[in-house]
Each structure stands twice: as structure tokens, then as C-alpha cells.
Amino acid sequence: MSPRKALELTDAVKEYAGTPPVRALDGVSLTIEQGELAAIVGPSGSGKSTMLHVMGTLDRPTSGRVSIDGQEVSSLGDRKLSAVRSQLIGFVFQQFFLIDGMTALDNVANGLLYAGVPKRTRRYSAAEALVSVGLGHRLTHQPNQLSGGERQRVAIARAIVHKPAIVLADEPTGNLDSTSSEAILELIHQLHRAGSTIVVITHDVDVANALPRQIAVRDGRIEHDVRRSDQPISRTATVGHDSVVTT
Amino acid sequence: MTTPTPAVSGRRLTPSRLRISDVFSVGSSGLRTRVTRTALSALGITIGIAAMVGVLGISESSRADLQAQIAALGTNLLTVTPSGGFGGGDGALPADAVATVSRVGPVERVADVVQLESAVLRNDLVNENETGGVTAMAADLDLLATLNGEVAVGSWLNEATAQTPTVVLGAVTAERLGIVEVSQGAMILIGGEWFTVIGVLEAFPLAADLDRGALIGKPIAEELFESDLSSSALYLRTNPDQIDAVRAVLGTTVDPQSPDEVSISRPSELLEAQDATESAFTNLFLGLGAVSLLVGGVGIANVMVIAVIERRNEIGLRRAMGATRAHIRHQFLTEALLLSALGGLAGVALGVAVTAGYAGTQGWDVVVPPLAMVGGLVSALVIGAIAGLYPAMRAARMAPTEALRAA
Numbered sequence: 001m002s003p004r005k006a007l008e009l010t011d012a013v014k015e016y017a018g019t020p021p022v023r024a025l026d027g028v029s030l031t032i033e034q035g036e037l038a039a040i041v042g043p044s045g046s047g048k049s050t051m052l053h054v055m056g057t058l059d060r061p062t063s064g065r066v067s068i069d070g071q072e073v074s075s076l077g078d079r080k081l082s083a084v085r086s087q088l089i090g091f092v093f094q095q096f097f098l099i100d101g102m103t104a105l106d107n108v109a110n111g112l113l114y115a116g117v118p119k120r121t122r123r124y125s126a127a128e129a130l131v132s133v134g135l136g137h138r139l140t141h142q143p144n145q146l147s148g149g150e151r152q153r154v155a156i157a158r159a160i161v162h163k164p165a166i167v168l169a170d171e172p173t174g175n176l177d178s179t180s181s182e183a184i185l186e187l188i189h190q191l192h193r194a195g196s197t198i199v200v201i202t203h204d205v206d207v208a209n210a211l212p213r214q215i216a217v218r219d220g221r222i223e224h225d226v227r228r229s230d231q232p233i234s235r236t237a238t239v240g241h242d243s244v245v246t247t
Numbered sequence: 248m249t250t251p252t253p254a255v256s257g258r259r260l261t262p263s264r265l266r267i268s269d270v271f272s273v274g275s276s277g278l279r280t281r282v283t284r285t286a287l288s289a290l291g292i293t294i295g296i297a298a299m300v301g302v303l304g305i306s307e308s309s310r311a312d313l314q315a316q317i318a319a320l321g322t323n324l325l326t327v328t329p330s331g332g333f334g335g336g337d338g339a340l341p342a343d344a345v346a347t348v349s350r351v352g353p354v355e356r357v358a359d360v361v362q363l364e365s366a367v368l369r370n371d372l373v374n375e376n377e378t379g380g381v382t383a384m385a386a387d388l389d390l391l392a393t394l395n396g397e398v399a400v401g402s403w404l405n406e407a408t409a410q411t412p413t414v415v416l417g418a419v420t421a422e423r424l425g426i427v428e429v430s431q432g433a434m435i436l437i438g439g440e441w442f443t444v445i446g447v448l449e450a451f452p453l454a455a456d457l458d459r460g461a462l463i464g465k466p467i468a469e470e471l472f473e474s475d476l477s478s479s480a481l482y483l484r485t486n487p488d489q490i491d492a493v494r495a496v497l498g499t500t501v502d503p504q505s506p507d508e509v510s511i512s513r514p515s516e517l518l519e520a521q522d523a524t525e526s527a528f529t530n531l532f533l534g535l536g537a538v539s540l541l542v543g544g545v546g547i548a549n550v551m552v553i554a555v556i557e558r559r560n561e562i563g564l565r566r567a568m569g570a571t572r573a574h575i576r577h578q579f580l581t582e583a584l585l586l587s588a589l590g591g592l593a594g595v596a597l598g599v600a601v602t603a604g605y606a607g608t609q610g611w612d613v614v615v616p617p618l619a620m621v622g623g624l625v626s627a628l629v630i631g632a633i634a635g636l637y638p639a640m641r642a643a644r645m646a647p648t649e650a651l652r653a654a
Contacts, residue, residue: 110565
């Protein structure tokens with residue numbers, strides 16, 4: 001029995017209605033192993049955002065299959081899809097999307113809100129997650145009291161607070177200056193070393209090159225998929241996770 | 248493809264769920280961070296509910312006061328007066344009227360007064376024509392008891408004082424003559440004779456004519472002024488259940504030859520008519536309150552629609568974090584309900600305060616019908632639910648990818 005994959009796309013197609021119909025995703029097959037850190041890179045209009053949406057169950061593929069943590073999700077209804085998102089997926093967005101007027105701690109605790117976790121436990125886990133992204137000293141700060149880099153750290157803490165099977169980060173450094181960007185990338189590496197499975201969607205080739213695997217997308221197809229040989233995947237598997245066997 | 252066993256999938260998914268306690272904190276988060284807007288948008292509901300509760304409270308307090316008055320005065324009082332019909336009525340009732348009426352079974356009490364021609368003057372220096380609208384009257388000793396009247400100062404006539412030149416003044420008479428004290432032995436002139444004031448009465452709400460009277464005993468009136476005392480008004484109390492029957496026979500009983508020269512009235516009906524007039528106004532104001540409530544509801548719907556547009560990204564984020572459509576719908580519906588409940592509670596409080604303030608100036612007891620308070624709150628919630636429904640559905644229908652698009 002092969003270990004289950006964090007994420008698997010099988011011949012995924014996404015078409016938008018129109019004349020002629022736009023094929024944003026044109027038969028993509030892709031596997032993300034557990035504990036992997038990968039970049040999906042491509043220029044705007046390449047279909048990488050659609051890919052993020054389909055991978056994150058925010059949108060259904062027109063055809064093809066999507067499975068997350070071994071669960072086939074492409075045919076699920078709204079309630080089950082929401083359950084998948086609440087427990088198996090963590091999102092990081094370019095615009096952070098922190099809720100104003102809510103402390104960093106409560107913003108992170110919201111990551112557990114729809115899993116029905118009691119408030120006390122949510123806050124405890126949120127504090128842990130904030131400490132793990134280096135913001136242990138900013139628990140009670142409001143978003144508008146934080147720098148851009150700190151906000152993105154809060155957003156990352158929110159994406160990992162429920163220990164998802166996969167974290168999808170959409171241009172996580174897109175709104176940040178170069179210093180903060182480097183720090184965020186370092187944090188992503190650090191989480192990866194600690195065992196998280198992370199997919200970074202970016203248009204920035206430099207960001208992509210800093211990651212162990214690059215999946216280049218163009219016109220809705222995978223152009224190439226390269227794993228850097230100096231950082232084989234098997235080495236990323238750490239204690240607490242199944243060891244990953246490269247096929 | 249089979250359902251993955253836990254051994255393969257590692258995790259068993261539980262359905263997305265939002266705890267009840269969290270529904271409220273999520274639903275109120277938008278309100279807490281926009282306090283001014285919350286207050287302003289709840290204000291419409293507040294005004295509407297306050298208007299309705301206030302109007303109902305004030306009219307109920309007024310009615311309770313009136314009812315208490317009517318109850319104290321009794322609704323079984325009938326007044327018989329000469330109507331001066333075609334027969335060229337002489338302005339008086341037949342001399343034996345009291346005797347005949349008291350023979351009618353259900354009549355429990357009867358008393359009459361006789362208007363005298365004699366002028367009432369404060370003293371002998373006053374011009375005889377300046378009586379100030381005060382009339383001298385000879386009264387039955389039973390009069391006070393029949394009318395449930397009260398003595399303000401001094402005492403009422405009795406067998407002894409009815410035979411001596413003593414007088415008891417109606418409330419208005421006492422005021423016009425400037426007599427507030429009877430212990431000093433104040434005296435007034437009636438028909439040229441000096442009378443000692445022994446008492447002043449409280450006002451008679453059911454027989455205002457008597458308030459302008461100077462009441463003396465029948466024996467002394469007969470002795471000094473007129474030998475033939477025929478009643479100018481009859482007041483009678485009947486068994487409350489038979490009041491209509493008594494009323495029907497009263498005309499012919501009092502004056503068998505010309506019953507149409509007798510006019511019979513039931514004074515408590517006047518007060519009840521006043522009550523009915525007030526409730527017409529109450530309905531008008533209730534209508535205005537309802538309109539304002541409706542406008543408040545439209546305001547809430549408006550604010551909620553704007554909130555849904557403004558908080559598109561938040562909706563997207565919550566969907567990405569695992570909120571179902573129902574969770575989003577509940578969030579905005581809760582928000583609208585909280586908004587209207589807030590407005591409703593403030594409105595009820597304001598309405599009660601207005602009622603208490605107004606009743607205080609009128610000297611009434613504060614009566615706010617519980618139904619008005621509960622009804623006010625419930626109607627606020629109903630309006631809030633209706634107002635929140637469309638925005639909430641709109642928020643829930645929004646596709647996550649659409650909601651997450653940068654503003």
C-alpha cells in the first residue's frame with residue numbers, strides 16, 4: 001500500500017463558459033506528496049489561480065478528479081467540501097485577509113472556528129501557532145498595529161493552526177517588501193522542515209527557485225515539473241509523519 | 248472507488264460546524280467593530296418601537312386612570328333632569344318624583360336637588376348681579392352618599408344643620424368665593440340671609456353642575472325661600488344589572504303625563520366616550536409607529552446589503568476556513584437579528600421611559616401593557632429577520648472564488 005498523497009489532481013479540467021469557452025485548466029495531473037514543499041509558478045493568466053482554487057476545493061473542476069489526503073473531493077457537496085477545507089486545507093493569501101478589530105490571537109483562532117473546536121482550545125492552539133511563527137509577543141495586537149510581514153505571519157499561523165494536510169499559499173510574498181519576503185520564505189522553509197506540506201503559488205521565478213520543487217504552468221497545462229536534486233523529497237520527511245518513498 | 252478507511256486517510260472528517268456560542272460572537276463581530284453604524288442603523292427600529300410602546304403605554308395609563316375613576320364613581324348612576332320639551336316645561340320635575348322613583352325595585356338610592364332663585368353672594372357689599380355663576384340649591388341629605396361624593400373640608404349637612412342657616416359649598420363655588428377654611432365660621436349671603444359655611448366638597452366628576460352649587464338643607468330652604476320645592480335634578484343608583492330596565496321606565500315613572508319632558512342620562516357614559524375618542528388617536532399613533540418600524544427595517548436591510556458587499560473578502564476567507572453556505576447565512580441573519588433586537592430593546596426602554604415621564608406629569612400610575620413590550624420586541628425581531636434574509640442569502644450564495652477576489 002502506497003502512502004496516501006497530500007494532494008492529487010487527475011486529468012483536471014476547468015472550463016469557463018463564454019464564446020469560445022475558456023479552458024483555464026487543460027487536463028492537469030499532479031501529485032503532492034506528504035511533507036513536500038512545492039512551487040506552482042507561471043505568469044498571470046497561466047491558470048495557476050484556477051489551479052489553486054481547484055486544489056483548495058474552492059471551485060470544482062469541470063472534469064477530472066481531485067483528492068486531498070486520500071479523499072476524493074471533486075464530487076462532494078457544499079457541506080462536505082466545507083468540512084474538507086475546515087480540517088484538511090490551510091490557505092494563505094496575498095492580501096492576508098485578517099479581520100479588522102480582532103486580535104492576532106482571535107484571527108488565528110478563527111482557523112479552528114468551523115471545526116467546532118471550543119473557544120478555550122482554539123485560543124490555546126492559536127497561541128501555540130503564533131509562537132511557532134515567531135509572533136509570541138504580538139498575541140493581543142490588532143491587524144492595523146502589525147507590519148505587513150507580521151500580518152502575513154499571523155495569516156500563516158491561521159493556516160496551520162488546525163494542522164491541515166496541506167497549506168496552499170497564494171502569492172504569500174506578493175504584498176511584501178524584499179526583506180519581509182525573505183523572512184516569510186524562511187518561515188515557509190522552517191514549517192516545511194517541521195513536516196508541513198506546502199504549495200506556494202507564485203508568478204515570481206526567484207521565489208519558485210528557492211523551493212525544492214517547481215511546477216511551471218502555462219496556458220492551463222504543466223510545462224515542466226522539476227525536483228531539485230540537492231534536496232530530495234525523502235529527506236524532508238520527519239518524525240511524526242509517514243516516510244515518503246519517491247516513485 | 249471506495250470510501251477510504253481511516254488507516255488510509257489518516258483523518259476522519261467531521262462535518263463543518265459552528266458552535267451555538269460562536270454563532271453569536273461571529274454574528275456580532277461586524278457590529279462590535281462598527282459601533283457608530285450599528286447604533287445609527289438600529290435607531291430606526293428604536294424610534295418605531297419606542298413610538299408604539301410609548302403610545303400604548305400612555306393610552307393604557309390614561310385608560311387605567313379613567314377606569315379607576317369610573318369604577319370609583321360607579322357606572323350605575325342615572326341622572327334625571329327636566330328637558331323642557333314641547334309642553335312648555337316649567338323647568339322642574341313633579342314634586343313627588345323622589346318618592347315615586349324610590350318605589351322602583353332596582354333603585355338602590357335616590358336623592359334630588361332643588362335649584363333656588365336666591366343669589367349667592369360673598370357678603371353684603373357685593374352687587375347682587377355678580378353671583379359668579381354660583382347657584383343656591385336645596386339638597387337631600389342622601390345626595391353625597393348617592394354620588395359617592397367626598398367632603399374636602401368641614402362636614403356635610405345632617406338632620407340638624409339642614410334646619411339651620413348653614414351651607415356646604417361645591418368645589419367651584421368655594422374657589423370663586425375664596426373660601427378654603429371653614430373653622431373660622433365664614434359666612435355668605437344667600438337670598439339676603441346669612442349662612443355659615445360648614446363644609447366644602449370635592450369635585451363631582453359625574454355631576455359637574457353641583458360643583459357650582461351652594462347646598463343648603465331642604466327644611467331651611469322651605470322656611471326661608473320657597474314653600475314648593477320641586478326637584479330640578481334627580482340622582483339615582485340602581486342595581487348595576489338592571490340599569491337599562493330602570494332607564495326604560497324612568498321617564499313614565501317620574502312624569503306619567505309627559506314622559507318626553509324628562510331627560511335621563513348616564514354620566515359614566517360620557518367618560519367612556521372620552522375613552523373611545525382617545526383610542527382613535529392611539530390607533531393613529533400606532534400606525535405612525537408601524538410606519539417608522541417599517542422604515543427602520545428597510546434601513547437595516549440597506550445596511551446589511553452594504554455590509555455584505557464590503558465584507559466580501561471576509562466571506563471568502565470564512566468559506567476558505569470551512570464555513571458552509573449555511574454558516575455564512577446564519578452569520579448575517581444573526582447580525583441583522585442582533586441589530587434589530589438591540590434597536591427593539593432600546594425602543595422598549597425608551598417607550599417605557601416616555602410613558603413613565605408623561606404619566607408622571609399627569610399624576611397617573613404607569614401602566615405599560617406587557618403585550619406591548621413583548622410585541623414590540625417580537626415585531627422588531629420579525630422585521631430584522633425579514634430585513635436580514637435577502638442580504639444573508641446573497642452572502643451565502645456568493646462563490647468562494649468570487650468572494651476572495653481582491654477588492
